[in-house]
Amino acid sequence: MAPSNLPDAVLWDMDGTIVDTEQYWQTAQLNLLADHGLPPLTEEQELGMVGSSMADASEFFARLGVDLAPGEIVDHMNSTVMASILAELAWRPGALDLLGALHAAGVPNALVTNSTRVLADAVVSTLDTPLFAIVIAGDEVENGKPHPEPYLRAAAQLGVAPERCVAVEDSRRGLEAARAAGCATIGIPHGQTLEAHHAHLVTATLEGITPEALGELVEQVARETTQRENAHTAADAAPAESEAQL
Structure with missing residues (x-):
């Protein structure tokens, strides 16, 4: 299991996110x-x-x-x-460094792609070190992104809660799937504009991002979720209290 200050797992999209395909x-x-x-x-x-x-x-x-x-x-x-x-396979800036740092820190990486298994395996085969613990391919799920199934399946296979995972994506469809699954999300725009509301963090590149920064993102998203839930609970309770006073 990953240290408590790190995410339990990082779930990676493939095309346009980690490799420039x-x-x-x-x-x-x-x-x-x-x-x-x-x-x-x-x-x-x-x-x-x-x-x-x-x-x-x-x-x-x-x-x-x-x-x-x-x-x-x-x-x-x-x-x-x-x-x-x-x-020829071109990796996106910072992707290999972050994958390697997570692997070294004991954080499992999962490849979660809408591409077919044969293409996912081809990308994975170019790595000298087995950086991905599992692969979830588009032809092996009933519902592809933007449905949350691929991300939910990845978390389940790794034995972790989606809320303790970070998903890294380059598309709105992929981010929609990851957020619906409950993951903290990072958007790396590539061919499609991403706004702040599409992901918990939008950044031009993965360069300089550390495993610890991903852990902080998970904690930040958890705090924001708790605050929203508490606010909703308080709002729901207010009318009941008013009726009780009548």
């Missing part, structure tokens, strides 16, 4: 659409795709006119992205 997905999308005589996605469509599950993405491309079964669309995208990952 968004460019690979864009290339795969362009190739898929071009192969079927379709124009590139608009900027609005691309932003709407950020954080989507593979199932949702395949249905989206089918609606655009890609004449393939959803499973074939997933296979096409996976093969293109896989080739790019194996050729």
Whole structure:
């Protein structure tokens, strides 16, 4: 178990959060659409795709006119992205340092992604040290993000309370899932603007962030949650007290 001043676990999104694979997905999308005589996605469509599950993405491309079964669309995208990952994988600034520091401190890391298991395993296989205790992949859950199931499942497999975990995400969908699960959240914008209300902490990069800072974030969120609950309890009790005095 992690020391009390640290989070019990850190749950990491993959694409755009710890590795810069968004460019690979864009290339795969362009190739898929071009192969079927379709124009590139608009900027609005691309932003709407950020954080989507593979199932949702395949249905989206089918609606655009890609004449393939959803499973074939997933296979096409996976093969293109896989080739790019194996050729060159760029980690986002500070991600490897923080992963390593957490691992050294005894805090388990979980990879929680809407991507398929084969792609998640490809990313994990590039690490010299096994920094992830578990992997929750998008094709292994009934409900992908923004549903909280992936994060709830990760916490359950690690044997920790979601409220004692920090989730690190780059998309609004992912942050919605993590907050619904009860996690403290860090947003690292990448291709999609994140505002303060989307995460408990929004920062441009993970550089300089320590395990202790994540522990402080968990405690801060717990205090804020308790304060809100106490305020709601007091507000609910006030009318009852007024009625009792009548």
